[in-house]
Amino acid sequence: MNDSPILELRGVSKAFGAVQALYEVDFHVAAGEVMALVGDNGAGKSTLIKCIAGIYSSDSGEILYNGEPVSIHGPKDAAKLGIEVVYQDLALADNLDVVQNMFLGREETTSLRRLDEVDMERRAKETLQTLSVTTIRSVRQTVAGLSGGQRQSVAVAKAVMWNSKVVILDEPTAALGVAQTRQVLDLVRRLGEQGLAVVLVSHNLHDVFEVSDSVTVLRLGQNVAEFKTKETNQTEVVEAITAGKLSKIPGQPAAEVVV
Amino acid sequence: MSTQPAPIETSDATPATAVPGDETIGEYARRWWAGLRAGELGSLPIVVGLVIIAIVFQSQNNQFLTAGNFVNLIVQMAAITTIAMGIVFILLLGEIDLSVGYVSGVAGVIAALLLIPDGNQVPTLVGIGAALVAGAAIGVLHGLIITKVGVPSFVVTLAGLLGWNGVVLLLIGNRGTVIIQNNTVIGFANDFLSPATAWIMLAAALALYAGVLLLARRARAKAGLPAQPDLLLALRVVGLGVVGAIVVYVANQDRGIPYVFLVLMGAYIVWTYVLNRTRFGRHVYAVGGNAEAARRAGISVDQVRIACFAICSFMAALGGIILASRLRSVDTNAGGGSILLYSIAAAVIGGTSLFGGRGHIKSAVLGALVIASIDNGLGLLGLSSGTKFVVTGLVLLAAVTIDSLSRRRQERAGRA
Ligand SMILES: Nc1ncnc2c1ncn2[C@@H]1O[C@H](COP(=O)(O)OP(=O)(O)OP(=O)(O)O)[C@@H](O)[C@H]1O
Ligand SMILES: [Mg+2]
Numbered sequence: 113m114n115d116s117p118i119l120e121l122r123g124v125s126k127a128f129g130a131v132q133a134l135y136e137v138d139f140h141v142a143a144g145e146v147m148a149l150v151g152d153n154g155a156g157k158s159t160l161i162k163c164i165a166g167i168y169s170s171d172s173g174e175i176l177y178n179g180e181p182v183s184i185h186g187p188k189d190a191a192k193l194g195i196e197v198v199y200q201d202l203a204l205a206d207n208l209d210v211v212q213n214m215f216l217g218r219e220e221t222t223s224l225r226r227l228d229e230v231d232m233e234r235r236a237k238e239t240l241q242t243l244s245v246t247t248i249r250s251v252r253q254t255v256a257g258l259s260g261g262q263r264q265s266v267a268v269a270k271a272v273m274w275n276s277k278v279v280i281l282d283e284p285t286a287a288l289g290v291a292q293t294r295q296v297l298d299l300v301r302r303l304g305e306q307g308l309a310v311v312l313v314s315h316n317l318h319d320v321f322e323v324s325d326s327v328t329v330l331r332l333g334q335n336v337a338e339f340k341t342k343e344t345n346q347t348e349v350v351e352a353i354t355a356g357k358l359s360k361i362p363g364q365p366a367a368e369v370v371v
Numbered sequence: 372m373s374t375q376p377a378p379i380e381t382s383d384a385t386p387a388t389a390v391p392g393d394e395t396i397g398e399y400a401r402r403w404w405a406g407l408r409a410g411e412l413g414s415l416p417i418v419v420g421l422v423i424i425a426i427v428f429q430s431q432n433n434q435f436l437t438a439g440n441f442v443n444l445i446v447q448m449a450a451i452t453t454i455a456m457g458i459v460f461i462l463l464l465g466e467i468d469l470s471v472g473y474v475s476g477v478a479g480v481i482a483a484l485l486l487i488p489d490g491n492q493v494p495t496l497v498g499i500g501a502a503l504v505a506g507a508a509i510g511v512l513h514g515l516i517i518t519k520v521g522v523p524s525f526v527v528t529l530a531g532l533l534g535w536n537g538v539v540l541l542l543i544g545n546r547g548t549v550i551i552q553n554n555t556v557i558g559f560a561n562d563f564l565s566p567a568t569a570w571i572m573l574a575a576a577l578a579l580y581a582g583v584l585l586l587a588r589r590a591r592a593k594a595g596l597p598a599q600p601d602l603l604l605a606l607r608v609v610g611l612g613v614v615g616a617i618v619v620y621v622a623n624q625d626r627g628i629p630y631v632f633l634v635l636m637g638a639y640i641v642w643t644y645v646l647n648r649t650r651f652g653r654h655v656y657a658v659g660g661n662a663e664a665a666r667r668a669g670i671s672v673d674q675v676r677i678a679c680f681a682i683c684s685f686m687a688a689l690g691g692i693i694l695a696s697r698l699r700s701v702d703t704n705a706g707g708g709s710i711l712l713y714s715i716a717a718a719v720i721g722g723t724s725l726f727g728g729r730g731h732i733k734s735a736v737l738g739a740l741v742i743a744s745i746d747n748g749l750g751l752l753g754l755s756s757g758t759k760f761v762v763t764g765l766v767l768l769a770a771v772t773i774d775s776l777s778r779r780r781q782e783r784a785g786r787a
Contacts, residue, residue, distance in 0.1 A: 167667065188669040203667045205660035207728035208653075216657055217668030219650045226648050230590045 116179070117142045118309045119164070119195070119278050124173030126159055126333075133159040134333045136173065136359070141278065141311055141326075146304040148320040148341070149313045151330035152353055157313045158200055160330065161280050165197045166190045187217075194277035198267045198284060200313075206256035210248060211236040213255055214270040239273040240265070243299055261292025268299055272308070279303055280311040285319055297323050317346050331356045396602045412777045416770070417721060417737045424741065428748035435748055438624035445622070446560050448743030449631040450475070450694040454710065455717035455735035456642055457686030460679040462718055463646075463659045465727025466517070466524040470531030471714055474509050474684050475691030476539040476706020478502040482692050483701045484542060486553040495555045499692060506688025507681045509535070514677030524680075532711070539705050548702040551695060559634065560697035563627035569619045576636075577615065581608045631693055635736070638686070643732045655679060659727030690714075709760070716763065717742050720770040741766060 117140035126134040133156045141147040149157050162168045164175065166184035174181050177193050184190050190197070204213050211229070214236045220228040236251050245265040248258065255263055264284055271279050281300065285293040301323050303310050314320050320327060321341060329337040329352040336356025339349065407415070428435040454471050461468045485498035492498070513531060517524045543549065551557055564572070584604050591598040622628045646652035657665040658675050666672050694710070695701050719725060720741050721734025742763055749759045 165667075186669065187667050191669065197667075199667065201663075203661065203664035205657045205664050205728070207656060207660035212653060212656075216653075216664065217670045219653055221650060225650065227650060227653065230594045230596060233596055234594045 117176075118178055120176040120179075121160075121164070122174050122176065124160070124163055124170045124175070126156075126163055126168060126170050132333050134163070134170070137330070137333070137335045139328055139335065141309045143277065143309050144304060144307045145326060146300060146310045146312060146324045148324035148327045149311055149330065150315070150317070150320060150327060150349065150353060155330040155353075156333040157330055158282055159333075161197060161199075161282055161311070161313065164190065164195060164280065191218075191274065194275065195280070196271035196274060196276040196278070197280045198264075198271050198282065200282040200286070202263055202267045204255045204263060204267060207254060209254050210251040210258075210266055213266060214239070214273065216270075218274070235273065236269070239269045243269055243272065243302070245269060245295075245299075259292070260287045261289070261295060264288065264292070264296055265299070268296070272303060276308065278309045278311070280313075282313045283315065284312070285314065285316065293319070317349060320349075321346065329353055329356055332358060334358050396600045399600060399603055411781060412773070414722065414733065414737060416773050417741060420741060420766070420770075421737075421744065424744050424748065428744070428751065432748070432751045434751050438621050439626075440747065440751070441621050442563075442625045442627070442629065444740075444743055444747050445632055446629050446697055447747055448739045449560065449629075449635055450690040450697065451710070451713045451717050451742060452635055452736055452739035453638060453690035453693055454687050454714035455721070455739050456638055456732055457683035457690075458714055458718040459642075459723050459730050459732055459735050460646075460655065461524070461683045462723045462725060463655050463727060463730050464676060464679055465659050465725075466676070466679075467715075467725075468513070468524065468528045468531075468680065468683050469711065470509075470513065470528040470535055471683065471687040471690075472708075472711030473532060473535035473539055473706040474506055474687040475694060475710060476701070477509070477535050477542070477691070478506045478688030479691035479695035479701045479705050480539055480542045480549070481505055482556065483549045483551050483695055486551070486556060487549065488552050492553075495553055498553070499556070502692055503685060503688050506691075507685040509688075510681035510684025511677060513684065514680035517680065518673040518676050536707070540703055543701070543703050543705075548700050550700045556692065556696050557699055558696070559631045559693055560629060561699070562630050563622075564630065564633075566619075566623040566627060569623060569628045572633075573612075573615045573619050577608060577612050580611055584608065631696070634689070634693065638689070639732055639736060642682075646732060651675070651678065656728055659729075661728075709756075713739075713742050713746075713763070716767045720767055722770075722774065724774070738770075 119141050121137060121139040123136045123138065124134055125132070125136055137156070137160060139149075139160065149160070151157050159168065163170045164184070166186045166189050169185065175184060176182065177195075182189075182193060184193070184195075205216065208216070211233050215232050220232055222228045233251060240248060240251070243265070245262075248262050248265065255266060258266065264287075268279075268281070268284065271281075284296050284300070288296060297319060300310060300312055304323075304325070312320070312324060324341050327337075327339045327341055327344065327349060328335060329339075329349065331353060334356075336358065337349075337352035339352075407413075425436060434440055454475060458468060458471065479502070482498050482502040485493050485501055486495065493501070509531070513524070513527050516522055516527050581604075584607065588598045588601075588604060619628060646655065654665065654670045654675050657668070657670060658672050662672055665675075690710075691706060695705070717738035718730070718735050719738065721730075721736070721738030723730025723734040723738075745762055745766060746759055749762060
């Protein structure tokens with residue numbers, strides 16, 4: 113594992129009107145590292161991810177990629193850097209089939225602006241195969257007919273097939289059963305082993321301890337703790353999630369802030 | 372490949388990568404049948420509906436299934452079909468366009484006025500082109516207001532319904548009626564291909580279709596992907612050939628294939644290609660299916676929306692010119708009457724979902740054929756507009772009911 117981070121955030125803040133979703137958050141992940149991002153509901157995990165992906169623009173702070181400051185204004189910018197996100201709500205179009213979803217927004221074409229369906233189908237199958245996704249019978253069925261785990265696999269495959277360097281997964285196992293959770297966790301670990309930087313958002317500390325190398329804890333939009341997974345335990349992480357020390361009392365009614 | 376059961380179950384552990392070889396025709400038929408039983412009805416209900424319509428009207432009036440009436444039907448359905456093709460783009464987005472009727476009227480009036488032979492007339496192509504460009508520009512205007520200002524398409528195009536009706540009245544002024552004297556424009560709906568030309572064009576179309584199917588098949592085989600059985604490809608080409616031959620033969624018994632039929636075929640091929648084979652078409656389906664997913668995939672959702680409204684109004688303008696050609700005149704009522712509702716109903720009866728993401732250009736043609744047949748048949752029986760509207764309304768209701776029932780069935784089978 114390389115210790116210098118491939119992706120680093122410094123002092124990133126983001127407010128939605130009166131709600132300070134993120135306050136001066138520092139965050140980093142290195143190539144080959146699985147970084148878990150944990151925190152209670154509303155802690156700002158999804159917001160942080162969307163700032164990295166360019167869905168939201170942060171109010172202040174900077175993002176560094178390979179040590180260079182970068183500005184990410186939309187999903188295309190993030191993709192160009194090799195950053196791919198699997199969202200909590202997956203963002204698949206139910207009326208499109210597996211291949212069409214995996215290539216959405218990046219369709220291959222031949223002459224006459226004609227879609228290269230053959231090549232896309234071949235590459236989609238290859239990617240699913242390298243990820244050992246074996247439960248999807250036909251890549252030409254619409255994703256509406258897939259199970260939760262299969263949809264998740266499609267979303268992950270969609271993210272990793274672009275030579276990506278950083279893959280961010282927002283609660284990839286939240287809706288899954290035991291066997292399917294297993295599959296996705298194996299997938300996450302394999303991504304790390306293949307040298308990708310992986311950010312895993314999860315509420316399930318058991319999962320986190322199983323696959324991650326490091327843990328970052330968010331609380332009320334602030335980075336309150338950071339651990340090496342091997343050097344910590346669940347109790348310590350839970351404590352940080354529920355009562356980690358805030359550097360700033362957010363501008364919210366005092367009752368909501370438990371110091 | 373060994374006999375594999377129809378892929379209804381997705382939980383089965385057959386890998387996506389392990390479908391070797393090609394399907395046989397028997398397997399293909401079985402898969403189609405399984406899909407049908409799971410509620411994937413495709414165009415079947417509407418084809419059955421057309422057969423029933425033909426039988427009922429023919430039994431009431433033996434003028435219905437005659438060559439002369441067949442040619443009339445083509446001319447009568449042309450304008451609705453054209454406008455409905457544009458509506459398909461809007462419905463695919465999950466939006467609506469209520470202005471297409473009077474936008475078609477505006478275009479018809481513009482073409483008619485520019486081509487009045489009063490010494491100031493413009494060349495024919497310029498007149499038609501100006502009307503079409505005006506249509507596209509109106510669509511861009513609608514699209515800009517909808518996307519950039521954020522007014523719902525229902526409201527914007529409702530305003531358009533009123534506004535463009537007003538523009539028709541203003542343009543016509545106190546002329547009342549403008550008789551069209553331009554032979555090219557009149558020719559669209561009132562001139563016919565010679566029998567030989569019609570046969571040659573059919574042969575060319577079939578050769579093109581077979582070529583496209585074969586090339587696609589070869590590309591798949593080369594990439595090691597399973598392809599459709601040869602027999603099925605042959606059946607498809609022969610099927611189209613038989614239908615095409617019947618159309619040409621019957622039409623040639625009377626006046627022949629009207630020129631407007633070529634316009635319809637051209638539009639059908641172009642827009643089907645755009646929707647099914649281009650990146651833009653894929654993005655239209657994506658925006659209609661899940662706009663947020665499309666946005667996160669880096670698709671410019673606003674541009675897709677604006678383009679669809681432009682296409683819709685452009686096709687409405689084309690429909691308006693066809694209508695003007697058929698009537699040989701435009702008046703203060705241009706674009707009014709049943710045009711708007713018939714066009715939207717045609718797209719929906721043909722199977723395009725009102726909720727976005729599902730539908731084809733084919734829907735517009737099949738739906739318009741149903742509506743025009745009912746209109747034509749009831750007209751032959753001497754029944755009033757009142758009856759026509761009631762019957763068309765019931766057919767629309769039946770089509771939507773079949774669609775939602777089959778959708779429910781698909782959901783139960785995990786296919787929706
Ligand atoms: N688009 C938005 N508009 C307004 N407020 C928002 C928006 N998105 C998030 N927020 C607010 O920002 C805060 C952080 O939300 P976020 O979704 O990032 O939490 P999270 O850590 O992902 O929670 P969960 O574990 O429930 O997914 C919440 O208070 C939320 O209400
Ligand atoms: Mg979240």
